[in-house]
Amino acid sequence: MPATIYTLRGTRYTLTDQDVLWAARSAQWEGPPAETAAILWTMTQGFARRRDAGGRFRSESFGGYVRGFSQPVNPLWMRDGEKCRPGGPYAGQDVCAPVRLDRRDQAVRMTWEEINPEKRAIIQRWVAGSLPNPVPRAVDFGSASLVNSRIASGRTQPSQIVLRGSNIYITEYGSEGWLPGHVRMSRSAAGAVAQQALIVAPFVIAGAAAVGFGLYMLARRRTS
Numbered sequence: 305m306p307a308t309i310y311t312l313r314g315t316r317y318t319l320t321d322q323d324v325l326w327a328a329r330s331a332q333w334e335g336p337p338a339e340t341a342a343i344l345w346t347m348t349q350g351f352a353r354r355r356d357a358g359g360r361f362r363s364e365s366f367g368g369y370v371r372g373f374s375q376p377v378n379p380l381w382m383r384d385g386e387k388c389r390p391g392g393p394y395a396g397q398d399v400c401a402p403v404r405l406d407r408r409d410q411a412v413r414m415t416w417e418e419i420n421p422e423k424r425a426i427i428q429r430w431v432a433g434s435l436p437n438p439v440p441r442a443v444d445f446g447s448a449s450l451v452n453s454r455i456a457s458g459r460t461q462p463s464q465i466v467l468r469g470s471n472i473y474i475t476e477y478g479s480e481g482w483l484p485g486h487v488r489m490s491r492s493a494a495g496a497v498a499q500q501a502l503i504v505a506p507f508v509i510a511g512a513a514a515v516g517f518g519l520y521m522l523a524r525r526r527t528s
Contacts, residue, residue, distance in 0.1 A: 307433035307489040309348060309366075312482075315355040319366055319431065326367035326377060328419045328427050329411050333376035334445075339469045340426040342439045346473050347373060348430075350443040352487045353479055376411045383409070433489040441482050442466040442473040 306319035327344060334343050351369045354361040371377050380386045381400070387393060388400035398404075419427070429435040441464070446454070451472045463480040467473040479486075 305491060306431045307491050309352055309355075310488045310490065311352045311356055312486050313356045315352055317351075317355060317366065323366040323370075324427065324431055325416060326370045327430075328416060328424065329377050329414050330370050330374035331423055331427060332414060332419050333407060333411050334374060335470050337420065337422040337426070339471060340423045341430070341435055341437075342442070342467055342469065342473055343445065343471070344427065344430045344435065345437045345439050346442045346445050348489065349439075349441065349479065349487045353443050353477070376408055381408060382412070430489070433491050435489075437487075439466045439473045440484065441475045441479045441486070443479045444476050445471040445473040448472055 306321070306324055308316060308318040310316055327347065330347070331340050331343050347370055348366075350373060351364075351366050354364065354369065371379065375381050378385070381388055383389065383400075383405040385392070388395055388405060392400070394400045416424070426435065445451075447470070448468075451474065464475045465472055466475060
């Protein structure tokens with residue numbers, strides 16, 4: 305059974321087989337094997353942030369989020385999609401070059417068995433909820449040129465670069481303020497709660513200690 309995504313704000317979403325397949329198709333083309341964990345976790349956290357926001361995003365599937373987020377599998381960027389079809393705003397440009405359109409055609413048809421074996425093994429760990437998160441709080445990524453272009457145009461305001469590789473992985477829209485372990489994955493609710501408790505407990509203890517110390521100093525001032 306695929307893992308469930310949990311957040312400290314109460315989001316709960318159990319992945320489906322179709323969600324996993326779309327994540328695999330995206331990961332196949334979005335970066336090298338060494339960045340597969342970063343790609344999966346960034347998409348997981350980006351999806352969780354939207355689910356936390358509620359509203360219309362509460363009904364969005366993870367697979368639907370991936371298709372809207374990841375250009376290689378995004379319907380808008382297919383040869384008949386809004387961006388690349390004849391007369392589209394990017395038709396004839398490099399981003400809609402025939403070789404790219406051919407890759408996108410291939411990406412959306414890939415079976416699980418056709419995914420790179422090294423990436424497939426990483427995806428299986430993600431599905432099991434046992435893949436370490438190398439990009440905590442990151443909710444977006446893109447090539448260096450794309451991210452820099454978006455920053456320059458004001459279309460995105462990343463608060464922190466979490467990882468630089470073939471892609472740049474960034475926090476955005478307040479995710480830099482998440483507590484450690486804000487987004488977790490587990491095959492059991494008890495496991496996720498236990499994981500989050502281990503992460504949050506030191507902050508609670510530290511806060512309680514600070515309050516206790518403050519009361520102690522106040523008592524000393526009153527009796528001195």
